[in-house]
Amino acid sequence: MTFKIGLLGFGVVGTGTAKILLDPFGRHPVLKEITIGRVGVRSLDKPREIELSPQLLTTDLESIVTDPEIDIIVELLGGLEPARSLILKAIASGKHVVTANKAVIARFGDEIYAKANEKGVYVLLEAAVGGGIPVIKPLKQSLGANRISSIMGIVNGTTNYILTEMSQKGADFSEVLAKAQELGYAEADPTADVDGFDAADKIAILASLGFGGRVKREDVYCEGIRQVSAVDIAYADRLGFVIKLLAIAKDTVKEDSDTLELRVHPTLVPKTHPLANANGVYNAILVEGEPLGQVMFYGPGAGSGPTASAVVSDVMNIVGILKSSGKTRELDPLLSCIHQHYCQIAPMEDLSTRFYARFLCRDVPGVIGHLGMAFGDHGVSLESVVQIGIRGDLAEIVVVTHDVREGNFRSALAAIESLEAIDSIPSILRVL
Ligand SMILES: NC(=O)c1ccc[n+]([C@@H]2O[C@H](COP(=O)([O-])OP(=O)(O)OC[C@H]3O[C@@H](n4cnc5c(N)ncnc54)[C@H](OP(=O)(O)O)[C@@H]3O)[C@@H](O)[C@H]2O)c1
Ligand SMILES: N[C@@H](CCO)C(=O)O
Ligand code: NA
Numbered sequence: 001m002t003f004k005i006g007l008l009g010f011g012v013v014g015t016g017t018a019k020i021l022l023d024p025f026g027r028h029p030v031l032k033e034i035t036i037g038r039v040g041v042r043s044l045d046k047p048r049e050i051e052l053s054p055q056l057l058t059t060d061l062e063s064i065v066t067d068p069e070i071d072i073i074v075e076l077l078g079g080l081e082p083a084r085s086l087i088l089k090a091i092a093s094g095k096h097v098v099t100a101n102k103a104v105i106a107r108f109g110d111e112i113y114a115k116a117n118e119k120g121v122y123v124l125l126e127a128a129v130g131g132g133i134p135v136i137k138p139l140k141q142s143l144g145a146n147r148i149s150s151i152m153g154i155v156n157g158t159t160n161y162i163l164t165e166m167s168q169k170g171a172d173f174s175e176v177l178a179k180a181q182e183l184g185y186a187e188a189d190p191t192a193d194v195d196g197f198d199a200a201d202k203i204a205i206l207a208s209l210g211f212g213g214r215v216k217r218e219d220v221y222c223e224g225i226r227q228v229s230a231v232d233i234a235y236a237d238r239l240g241f242v243i244k245l246l247a248i249a250k251d252t253v254k255e256d257s258d259t260l261e262l263r264v265h266p267t268l269v270p271k272t273h274p275l276a277n278a279n280g281v282y283n284a285i286l287v288e289g290e291p292l293g294q295v296m297f298y299g300p301g302a303g304s305g306p307t308a309s310a311v312v313s314d315v316m317n318i319v320g321i322l323k324s325s326g327k328t329r330e331l332d333p334l335l336s337c338i339h340q341h342y343c344q345i346a347p348m349e350d351l352s353t354r355f356y357a358r359f360l361c362r363d364v365p366g367v368i369g370h371l372g373m374a375f376g377d378h379g380v381s382l383e384s385v386v387q388i389g390i391r392g393d394l395a396e397i398v399v400v401t402h403d404v405r406e407g408n409f410r411s412a413l414a415a416i417e418s419l420e421a422i423d424s425i426p427s428i429l430r431v432l
Contacts, residue, residue: 001323003033003035004034004069004071005034005036005071005073006090007038007039007074008065008077008086009040010040010052012307013076013100013127013307013308013311017076017312018036020308020309020312028316030320033319033323034315036056037070038058038067040057040058040059040077041057041059043059044057062086066089071322072095072318073097074099075087075097075099075100076099076100076101080107080108083099087123091112091123094119096121096123097116097122098123098124098127099124099125100125102198102205105205106201106205109214110214113337117331117336122318122321123337124136124318125205126310127308127310129202129205129206129285131157131299131301133285133297133299134310136209138297140334141335143287143289143295144334146291148211148289149288150251150286151248151249151288152249152250152288153246153284154247154275154284155199155202155285155301156245157282158193158194159225160244160281160282160283161183161280162176162177162180163244163245166230166233167237168279170230177194196224196265199247199264200217200222200247201217203220203262204217204220204262206285207249207260211260211343213341214341214343215260215262215342215345216342216345220262220264221263221264221265222264223264224266228243228427229426231426232358235386236356239356240270240271241270242276243268245267246264246267247264248261258344259343259344260343260345260346262343262345265429266430267429267432269432274296275296275432281302282300282301283298283299349405351406352404352405352406353406353431354401355404355430355431356399356400356429356431357425357429359371359425360391360422361397361423362393362395362420363393363394364421371385371419374412377412378412380409381401382400382401385398385399386399
C-alpha cells in the first residue's frame with residue numbers, strides 16, 4: 001500500500017521532511033509506504049537543496065489540497081495565510097493534516113479542530129512545539145492519567161540560542177540573531193521569536209492539551225527578550241541565576257475558582273534548576289502532575305532535521321491508523337482534539353512571584369532606606385539588596401524580592417519612580 005503526501009512548503013522544515021522520506025533505510029518500515037505526491041512552493045526557480053522531479057513542484061497550492069490522489073497534507077509554509085485557508089480546504093477535501101504551524105493552531109485551532117472533527121480527519125502538530133522533542137503526543141497520550149498542575153519551559157530555540165551566546169560568550173544580540181536565522185531556527189519574521197510571540201503560541205497549545213480546555217491566544221501575557229541586557233545577565237550570574245525566556249501555564253486552584261496563569265517572559269532561573277541547563281537551540285519542558293510528579297522533555301527545539309523528525313512521525317502515525325482501521329472509523333479521542341470550553345485565565349496583577357529590579361540612583365545618603373520603605377509600604381519584602389556599582393555618577397542598586405503579588409510590586413515601583421533619589425529603573429525581571 002502506498003500513501004501520498006502533499007507537501008506545502010519546501011523550506012527549512014520541508015526540505016528536512018523530504019530528506020527523511022527519500023531515505024527510509026534503517027528507519028521504521030512504514031516509511032517505505034509513504035511517497036511525496038506534490039510539493040507546493042512560492043517560487044519554482046529557487047535553487048533547492050534536494051533535486052525533486054520538476055513535475056512534483058507547483059505554485060498552485062490549492063490544487064494540492066484538493067488532489068484526490070493525496071492522503072495527507074503536510075503544511076510547512078508558516079504564517080497565518082494562506083496556511084489557515086489551505087488547512088481548512090484540505091480538511092474539507094477529507095485529507096488528514098500534519099502541521100508545524102503553531103501560529104495558525106494557537107489562533108485558529110478551535111475552527112480547524114471543529115472542522116476536522118466534523119470531517120473525521122486528524123490534524124497532528126508534534127513539530128509545532130519543542131521542534132523535534134516529543135511533547136504533544138506524550139501530553140495527549142502518555143500523561144493522560146495525570147491531573148496536570150503546571151507546564152513550564154523554554155520553548156523557543158532562537159531566543160534560547162541568543163541568551164546562551166550572550167551569557168556564555170558575551171556575544172552581541174543582533175549578531176547572534178543573524179546566526180540563528182542562518183541556522184534555520186528563526187521564524188520568517190524573527191520578531192515572533194524575539195518578542196515572545198512564538199513562545200506564547202506554543203504555551204497556548206500546551207496549556208490547552210494539559211488543562212483540557214481551549215485557550216485564547218490573546219490571553220497569554222507576553223514579554224520578549226529585547227530588554228534583557230548584558231548588565232542584567234552579569235548581575236543574574238553573580239546572584240546565582242541564568243536568564244531564560246520561560247513559557248508558563250500553571251493551575252491556580254483557589255477556593256472558589258479554577259484559573260490558569262499563562263505567561264511568557266524572561267525569567268531569572270536558579271542555576272540549580274533543571275531548566276537552567278538547557279542551552280543553545282535546546283528546549284526543555286517541565287510538566288508536573290498528580291500522581292506522576294515532575295517529568296522533563298529535553299532536546300533540539302528547532303532546525304531542519306529535528307523538526308522534520310516530528311513532522312514525519314506524525315505522518316507515520318496517521319499512516320499507521322489508515323493501515324489498521326481504514327478511513328471510515330471514528331477519530332481516536334487521544335489523538336484528536338475535543339475541547340469545547342475555554343480556560344479561565346488569572347489576571348497578571350494577581351500573580352505571585354519573586355522579582356529582580358535594577359535601579360539607577362543619585363548617590364545620596366539613605367537611598368537604600370527610601371527604597372526599602374517604599375517597598376515595605378506596599379507589602380513587598382526584600383530577599384536581597386545589593387548595591388553593586390557606580391555607573392557614571394549614579395549608583396546601581398539591584399534588589400530581589402520575596403514572593404509578592406504583582407499588583408503590589410507595581411504599586412511599589414510607581415511610588416519608587418517618584419522618589420527624588422531615583423534616576424531610572426532600567427530593568428524589572430521575574431525570578432523563578
Ligand atoms: N525552522 C524551524 O526550525 C522550525 C521548527 C519548528 C516549526 N517550524 C515551523 O515550520 C513552518 C515552516 O518553517 P520553515 O523554517 O521551514 O520556513 P521557510 O524555510 O521559510 O519555508 C517556507 C516554505 O513555504 C513556502 N511558502 C511560504 N509561503 C508561501 C506561499 N504563500 N505560497 C507558496 N509557498 C509558500 C516557501 O516557498 P519558497 O521556497 O518558494 O520560498 C518555502 O518553501 C513554520 O510554521 C514554522 O513556524 C519551523
Ligand atoms: N522559531 C522557532 C522554531 C521552532 O518552533 C524557534 O526558534 O523555536
Ligand atoms: Na515536538
